[in-house]
Amino acid sequence: MKVNQAEFIISAVGPGQYPQDALPEIALAGRSNVGKSSLINRMISRKNLARTSSQPGKTQQLNYYRINNDLYFVDLPGYGYAKVSKTKRAEWGKFIESYLLKRETLKVVMQLVDLRHPPSKDDQAMYTWLKHMNVPVIVVATKADKIPKGKWQKHAKIIKDELGFDRSEPFVIFSSEMGLGKDELWELLEAAIGWQQPGQDLESPDESEASEKVSESRAAD
Numbered sequence: 660m661k662v663n664q665a666e667f668i669i670s671a672v673g674p675g676q677y678p679q680d681a682l683p684e685i686a687l688a689g690r691s692n693v694g695k696s697s698l699i700n701r702m703i704s705r706k707n708l709a710r711t712s713s714q715p716g717k718t719q720q721l722n723y724y725r726i727n728n729d730l731y732f733v734d735l736p737g738y739g740y741a742k743v744s745k746t747k748r749a750e751w752g753k754f755i756e757s758y759l760l761k762r763e764t765l766k767v768v769m770q771l772v773d774l775r776h777p778p779s780k781d782d783q784a785m786y787t788w789l790k791h792m793n794v795p796v797i798v799v800a801t802k803a804d805k806i807p808k809g810k811w812q813k814h815a816k817i818i819k820d821e822l823g824f825d826r827s828e829p830f831v832i833f834s835s836e837m838g839l840g841k842d843e844l845w846e847l848l849e850a851a852i853g854w855q856q857p858g859q860d861l862e863s864p865d866e867s868e869a870s871e872k873v874s875e876s877r878a879a880d
């Protein structure tokens with residue numbers, strides 16, 4: 660997808676503030692500082708549309724970014740709330756859970772994990788919960804530029820093993836600095852929302868070819 664327009668829409672604190680235009684939504688989940696804002700900026704080829712919170716782990720909003728009037732990226736609050744009380748953590752958990760289970764326009768969740776480190780207990784819990792609830796998920800391993808390329812697959816294997824990763828599902832190694840994984844991830848997201856290139860012929864290649872042959876035959880007659 661070529662991004663021609665991207666804009667921040669709202670920091671929603673409840674369903675009453677969610678957009679009502681029925682565009683497909685793609686959520687980003689991950690611990691604080693895993694690189695969600697950097698991934699958004701790389702995917703839309705902008706430097707600072709999505710900004711990191713000045714207080715990581717203390718943001719309780721769903722940040723909506725509209726892309727090309729085709730879809731929304733929805734940046735969820737980072738999990739692993741070290742500076743938050745158990746009561747507040749439970750409230751936020753219910754808030755996010757309600758969105759993930761009840762939001763009809765949500766098409767897929769990108770769960771971001773740091774390629775450099777084994778997944779945290781929160782990473783494991785989130786992935787297990789998404790799978791249990793049948794929420795479509797793409798695991799994205801960020802910050803690949805921080806370790807040598809020769810170690811990427813070793814680290815990816817550790818993450819997959821500890822998550823209990825379903826190997827039939829997509830796993831993308833990503834670097835916001837290098838742009839690594841951007842095209843692969845866009846292809847997966849386009850498929851998830853059923854996006855089609857504007858002006859793309861709806862006929863299959865075979866159908867198109869057959870149509871051309873019929874036209875040629877009629878012309879010959």
